[in-house]
Amino acid sequence: xxxxxxxxxxxxxxxxxxxAPPGAREVRTFRIYRFNPDSTENPRIDTFVxxxxxxxxxxxxxxxxxxxxxxxxxxxxxxCREGICGSCAMNVNGVNRLACTTSMQDLGAGIRIYxxxxxxxxxxxxxxxxxxxxQYAAVKPWLQSRTPPPPDRERxxxxxxxxxxxxxxxxxxxxCCSTACPSYWWNSERFLGPAALLAAYRWIIDxxxxxxxxxxxxxxxxxRLYRCHTIMNCTDVCPKDLNPARAIAEIKKMLLGRxx
Amino acid sequence: xxxRSPLGRVLGQGAARGGVRHWWEQxxxxxxxxxxxxxxxxxxxxxxxxxxxxxxxxxSQSWTALLLILLVLVSxxxxxxxxxxxxxxxxxxxxxxxxxxxxxxxxHVLVATAGVFAVLxxxxxxxx
Numbered sequence: 001x002x003x004x005x006x007x008x009x010x011x012x013x014x015x016x017x018x019x020a021p022p023g024a025r026e027v028r029t030f031r032i033y034r035f036n037p038d039s040t041e042n043p044r045i046d047t048f049v050x051x052x053x054x055x056x057x058x059x060x061x062x063x064x065x066x067x068x069x070x071x072x073x074x075x076x077x078x079x080c081r082e083g084i085c086g087s088c089a090m091n092v093n094g095v096n097r098l099a100c101t102t103s104m105q106d107l108g109a110g111i112r113i114y115x116x117x118x119x120x121x122x123x124x125x126x127x128x129x130x131x132x133x134x135q136y137a138a139v140k141p142w143l144q145s146r147t148p149p150p151p152d153r154e155r156x157x158x159x160x161x162x163x164x165x166x167x168x169x170x171x172x173x174x175x176c177c178s179t180a181c182p183s184y185w186w187n188s189e190r191f192l193g194p195a196a197l198l199a200a201y202r203w204i205i206d207x208x209x210x211x212x213x214x215x216x217x218x219x220x221x222x223x224r225l226y227r228c229h230t231i232m233n234c235t236d237v238c239p240k241d242l243n244p245a246r247a248i249a250e251i252k253k254m255l256l257g258r259x260x
Numbered sequence: 261x262x263x264r265s266p267l268g269r270v271l272g273q274g275a276a277r278g279g280v281r282h283w284w285e286q287x288x289x290x291x292x293x294x295x296x297x298x299x300x301x302x303x304x305x306x307x308x309x310x311x312x313x314x315x316x317x318x319x320s321q322s323w324t325a326l327l328l329i330l331l332v333l334v335s336x337x338x339x340x341x342x343x344x345x346x347x348x349x350x351x352x353x354x355x356x357x358x359x360x361x362x363x364x365x366x367x368h369v370l371v372a373t374a375g376v377f378a379v380l381x382x383x384x385x386x387x388x
Contacts, residue, residue: 002350134266186349189269221275222348226283229345255280 015044086174096176144211161207168202177234191227194234194244201247289338332375
């Protein structure tokens with residue numbers, strides 16, 4: 001059966017409470033998932049209290065502040081701090097988002113931060129994305145063409161054709177969508193997930209690509225593609241406002257269209 | 261433990277080259293069930309009574325019997341398609357999954373046949 005509960009040694013227990021800084025007036029409380037792979041203890045939920053006025057505006061600002069002032073062992077991925085690298089995807093107040101583009105003003109005084117759901121945890125807020133990246137590699141996310149490129153310039157593409165791939169190509173592979181998808185939770189070994197399917201779609205509709213048929217062949221599978229039950233959490237959470245659910249629907253339409 | 265590469269695991273045994281029919285049939289049957297279900301519910305609500313005499317008189321009309329048989333067959337088909345997905349989603353052990361799917365298939369054929377048989381029996385007035 002699909003696993004609906006965490007294994008006993010993965011269930012979080014209450015952790016360490018760090019008190020509010022002395023003299024703080026308006027404060028925000030962070031409950032953060034902690035897991036140390038070097039210890040045999042269960043994951044724990046640590047509590048940190050920061051003064052609102054002394055913290056930057058984004059969730060990532062708070063995490064960096066906690067790491068540099070309260071607990072240097074707090075582990076998370078981050079790089080660009082402007083929503084283009086996709087490193088700091090995490091589950092904040094129950095929703096997958098990028099910590100760097102999530103303003104704390106909209107989240108209230110209590111903020112819960114967990115790693116992306118239903119993924120193996122490497123440490124604290126760092127999930128193991130090996131399978132996710134392998135799924136991306138599996139859809140061959142590169143141009144495949146039998147026509148050789150013109151010798152003197154790049155392959156041309158009309159403006160209308162470029163517009164079709166403009167949005168799908170803006171995916172930053174943060175994994176917010178795939179890890180928000182219940183179908184992906186239960187069947188991530190066989191269902192490719194919204195991110196990889198959006199990437200596949202981006203190449204299927206690329207006017208310069210000549211492998212659309214083979215790409216569709218590789219997706220025509222009850223699990224790889226058809227585990228999508230149009231739940232649409234993917235589109236709901238995408239921090240780049242992309243629409244993987246629509247891309248998947250378009251792939252299904254293309255697969256039907258080439259049979260009818 | 262396996263040292264197989266992550267990409268090797270994802271590629272697995274390849275694409276089954278199927279699933280389109282299942283997906284399309286699920287959409288078609290749900291579309292067909294909209295008018296059939298509305299007709300069935302409205303008919304039951306507008307019947308003067310739900311007694312056996314009234315119902316058997318209603319069911320012995322050709323159109324009623326025909327639509328009822330369609331309703332039974334399309335519902336069973338739709339239910340088979342839907343429950344199959346549920347089992348595939350949640351039952352991960354290959355043996356248990358195959359067994360459940362086979363039993364589910366048999367059960368749906370049984371229910372559909374029994375439904376058609378019941379409609380015909382009442383429609384042709386041979387029920388005791």
